[in-house]
Amino acid sequence: MGKAAFSPERSTCPISTTLDLVGDKWSLLIIRDLTIGKSRYGEFLESPEGITTNILANRLKRLEAAGLIEKRPYQTRPIRHEYRLTEMGAKLLPVLQAMCRWANEFVDGTFVPPDTFLSRKA
């Protein structure tokens, strides 16, 4: 357990490999949302960045296939799923925290997350 369902694509560089999977504008926002307790499709859509339904569906599928998130049904007729982070997905937290510290230092107008987020252990 704990090993990815995907392999390095472009090189064996661990940075390149991470970007193969979450190197886009949206995947890490979904990981962020799950980290702060969101779990359902409609909750992701409500985030202020305004992800579209087709991008959201695509990214959820990719993140699940790679082993970063898992889904389970919480309702039938119609079927509805909720999502949660696997250990592998949860352990991206230090990447998110480093991004927060960087943007807070260098980009005016970004909000400073609560210490419960910035100092949380993955």
Add this chain to the structure above:
Amino acid sequence: MGKAAFSPERSTCPISTTLDLVGDKWSLLIIRDLTIGKSRYGEFLESPEGITTNILANRLKRLEAAGLIEKRPYQTRPIRHEYRLTEMGAKLLPVLQAMCRWANEFVDGTFVPPDTFLSRKA
């Protein structure tokens, strides 16, 4: 000094803001290359991920416009530039290091960078 030439685009979330700028498969690889001492166009092209000339030119322009890198000429006729990280760009190192630790833990086949990289202070 030290503040970005760009503003949050999608929300004031610092994660979203970081991804506005480097949320793609290539920008952080250029930052990586500069961090490990590469500085010239041809050196970036030689990296194993195989960036294309048009993507490289585009990303260098964006990173420079955002204040993460700067260029200076090292040759005239024809003019050639070399690039280096600004303080703002160099301070992305903790993001790169966190990605390394994550991929090394969860993705088989990624190489473990030397401690001089993983423990280096930005």
